[in-house]
Amino acid sequence: MIKMNKSDSKMASARNVLAMFLSFSVLMSSSAADSGKSVVVAFDRESAFDAVEQETISVIWFTNFTEEIDRVEVTTSNSKNSEVTYYSQPMLYTTNSPVEINVTRVNGEVTYYGEINMTTLFVGFNEVQIYFYDKDNNTIGLVTKEQKVYLKGQALADAFSYGSAVLQAFLYFFMGATLDLAIVKTIVVRPVGPVLGLFCQYGLMPSIAYGLGLLIFPDDFSLRLGLFLNGCCPGGGQSNMWTHLLGGSLDLSIMMTTVSTLAAFGTVPLWVLTVGPTIADGGNFVIPFVDLITTVVVLIFPCVIGIICQSVCPKVVIYSKKILTPYSMAVLLYTFSFGVYAYFYLFSILTWKSASAGLLLPLLGYTLGTLLAKLFCLTMREAIAVGIETGIQNTMLSIIILTVAIEKPTANLAAVVPGSNTLFTPVPLLIVYIIKKIYEKVRGKEIPEVNTSTTDLKSVDSKPVELQLNGHSIPDLDKKSQLDAEGGITNPAADLRDIA
Incomplete structure (x- = not known):
């Protein structure tokens, strides 16, 4: 696990600059040095500073400071992450004081103590600063305590993930029911598309992600790591849906998704365990094989059931052909509505850099994948499938690896890159789909949709x-x-x- 040390905030005023020279975080020398003692400031609950969002915390500070402390002032370096709601003025400590203090933490002697109440607001890092003043209002000391605010329980995010899995399972069933097995057989005999898709998915995309990370996030290893992990993951389930909507070869798309997901058991560990440590030295990189297996099951099992239905229940095939497009649009609506709501916190930390990374990675994947497919003389429908399969990644896998590799809340903040990728991946495809529909209306007839099933012999x-x-x-x-x-x-x- 990587331990993040947040750099000290730059002091804007002369008072803060002076206070930095007088600061004492755990041990600090002062006028008490004449007695041979070190000045110590401690807290009754050190761990209380690290809390989840929307939590109220209360801590007691105490010290053996021998100089007279007339007053204190408690602030935070970033009011967005947490705020101080109350702090008491310093009180002289006696054996009758209504607090329990471990005096051994301050060399066996306590002179002053006080109370601080805070409310955590948003995930991230913060610094709690306690200024000490004498009766002449001179700053005689400063304590700076690092604070970590963790992401609140992700019940909505989990609900969205489970809902997506169920919707994707039904989507793959409908796709399996409409697969043209004759075309699938042709692809297996001449697997140019799947092989090209594998190269684009696990050769092109990780390289693009690594290069974009160096270009966009040269000074932030966590965001570089988030972008790289995103580029290493297999194709996402929405690639098949978008291939269908944009007139690509659905048969080839499903074949590539299946092959890339199975290949992920070897390619993802290869990239993550070899290149990942060069981005985050000392990272605890763990490959989520359970999630990979779950992805394979959600993908293959419903699809196989749909294929079987082609023989045992032909009416299901007719129904699947009719419902596939509107159902795909419903899944898309679910993603843009509930998905945005579940991960709404990402908008608060989204910057132009993370937004650019989230858009450029899939856009370059779509473009280069399509161009390479045409270079290898694939048809336009096949090129569309290869391009879409290249540009869409399974971002949930990258988030899982990220949250294990580096400590929270750094991992929560770094997840903004895969989150941004999730938000912006459909944007270019949606624009193309709208243009396609407008073109169809202008011409007065529809451009043929994807032939997702065997030809109707009737x-x-x-x-x-x-x-x-x-x-x-x-x-x-x-x-x-x-x-x-x-x-x-x-x-x-x-x-x-x-x-x-």
Whole structure:
């Protein structure tokens, strides 16, 4: 676990500069040095300074300071993270004082004590500063105590994750029911698309993420790590949905998602355990294999059930074809509404740098993945699938690795990068989808959607075609000649009719 030391805040006034020279965090020398004693300031509950959001804390400070302390002033360096709601003035300590103090922590002698009440507001780091003044209002000492405010229980975030898993399971069932097995067989025989997708997913994206991290976050290792981990993760489930909506090859998309998720068991540890320590030296990098297995189960099992339904329940196929697009839009709406609400805290710490990283990573993935697919002579539908599969990552896996690798609340703050990626990943795709729909309206007809299922054999004319020569029928024309006359292998309807 990496221990983060927050750098001291710059003092704006001359008083603060002077106070820094007089500060004492645990041990400090003062006029009491004449008696051979060190001045100590301690707290009855040191751990109380580290609390979750929206929590009220109360601590007692005590010291063996021998100079007369006339008054104190308690402030915080960042009012966004926590605020001081009350602090008492210094009180002389006696054996009859109504507080329990461990005097051994201040060399066996206590002279003054006081109370501080605080309320934690928002996740992050803060510093609690206690100024000591004499009767002439001169600063005679300063105590600076680091405070960590942790993220409050993520019940909403967990609910969103579980809800997404359920919706994705049904989505994969509908996709499995509409898969064209003939196309899948062709892809398996000639796996150019999946192999190219693997290269883009685990060769291109981690390299892009690493380079963007150096460019955008040169001085913040935690944000660089968050971006790099995001780029190392396999494709997300929404890649298949967007491939369907934008007219790509859904069959190829599902194949690539399955292959990349299975390959993640080897590629993710390889990248994280070799390059991760160069970004965060000493990080406790743990690969969430359980979550990877869960992803595989959520992906494959419903899809297999859908494929089986193609044979045992053809009506389900028809229903799945009709519902796939509106259901995909419902999932998208769920993500943009409940997802934004569940992770709303990220907007409070979102900067232009983290927003840029969250947008550039998927955008470069979409662009380079599509261009490489066209370079390898894939069709436009296949290129769309490769581009989308490249640009979309499973951000939840990166957040899990991040929260284990570095301590909280640093991990919560670094999660803004994968969170930003989640928010901005659909933006370019949504813009393209809107343009596509406008184009369809302007032309007065729809651009064909993804052919997500086998061709409907009922729509193919099953009547035999009777060729005639000089007005006479030729009933004994062999099948090959007949198919050639109808268009041969360039006519899929003829091939399917013959199979039927």
